[in-house]
Amino acid sequence: MLSHFLLMVVYALLVSCFFTTLWRRERRAQMWLFVQLFVGMVGGGLIVAWLMYPFPSGPPAPIP
Amino acid sequence: MAEIASPPAPSAPPTPSTPAGTASPSRTAPVAPRLPVAQLVMAVALAWLVPGLGHVYLKRAVRGLIFFALVIVALAVGCSLQGNLYRPVPGQWLSYLATFAEIGTGVPYFVLRYGMHYEGQQEAPGFEYGTAFLLTAGLMNLLLVLDVWDIGSGQKE
Numbered sequence: 187m188l189s190h191f192l193l194m195v196v197y198a199l200l201v202s203c204f205f206t207t208l209w210r211r212e213r214r215a216q217m218w219l220f221v222q223l224f225v226g227m228v229g230g231g232l233i234v235a236w237l238m239y240p241f242p243s244g245p246p247a248p249i250p
Numbered sequence: 251m252a253e254i255a256s257p258p259a260p261s262a263p264p265t266p267s268t269p270a271g272t273a274s275p276s277r278t279a280p281v282a283p284r285l286p287v288a289q290l291v292m293a294v295a296l297a298w299l300v301p302g303l304g305h306v307y308l309k310r311a312v313r314g315l316i317f318f319a320l321v322i323v324a325l326a327v328g329c330s331l332q333g334n335l336y337r338p339v340p341g342q343w344l345s346y347l348a349t350f351a352e353i354g355t356g357v358p359y360f361v362l363r364y365g366m367h368y369e370g371q372q373e374a375p376g377f378e379y380g381t382a383f384l385l386t387a388g389l390m391n392l393l394l395v396l397d398v399w400d401i402g403s404g405q406k407e
Contacts, residue, residue, distance in 0.1 A: 188331075188375050188376050190379075193331075193376070193379050196327060197382070197383065197386070200320055200323060200324050200327075200386070201390075203316070203320055204317070204320050204390050207313060207316050207317065207320075208317075208393065208394075208397060211407070
C-alpha cells in the first residue's frame with residue numbers, strides 16, 4: 187500500500203534523525219532539534235497541502 | 251602643535267589586522283587535534299565509500315553506526331519504491347547533478363547499479379518518492395564526508 191502521508195512521515199523521520207545526530211551532541215538539545223525538524227517538515231507539508239487544496243489537480247476524471 | 255606631531259603613546263590599542271566582521275583568531279582555532287594528511291584523506295575516502303565508516307575510523311563508532319543505518323534505510327526505502335537510480339544522460343545536465351548526488355552513497359550505488367542491475371521503474375506508483383529517498387541518501391552521505399573532513403581537520407569535535 188502506498189500512503190503519501192506515511193512516506194512523508196518516514197522521510198521526515200529519517201532526515202530529522204540524521205540532522206539531529208549530525209548537529210547536536212547533548213541529549214536534550216538533540217530531542218529539541220528533532221522535534222523542531224520533524225514537526226516542521228510534517229506540519230509544513232500538511233499546511234502546504236491544505237493551501238493547495240482549492241487548486242485543481244488536473245483534468246477531471248472521465249465519467250464511467 | 252608639538253603635541254599633535256608627537257608619536258602615539260605606547261599604550262595605544264593596536265590597529266586590528268582583520269577587517270570588521272570577520273572571525274576572530276579564537277574562533278578559527280582548531281577545537282580538536284588535527285589528523286595527518288594521509289589519515290585525513292583515508293577518513294574522507296572511507297566516509298564516501300561506506301556511509302558512517304569515516305566516523306568509525308575517527309573513533310566515533312556510535313555516530314557512524316547511526317549514520318550507516320539512516321543512509322541504508324533511505325536507500326532501501328527508495329529501492330523498494332522503485333525510485334530512479336540516475337545515470338548521466340547526454341544533453342540532460344540535470345541528470346549529471348542527480349547522478350553525482352546518488353554516487354554520493356559510495357559503494358552501495360555501484361552495488362545497486364552493477365551488482366544488482368537496479369535501475370528503477372518509471373511506471374511504479376512510488377517512483378517519484380523513491381527517487382527522492384535515493385537522492386536524499388546520497389546527499390546525506392556527502393554531508394557526512396564533509397563532517398568527517400571537519401572532524402579530521404580539527405574544526406569540529
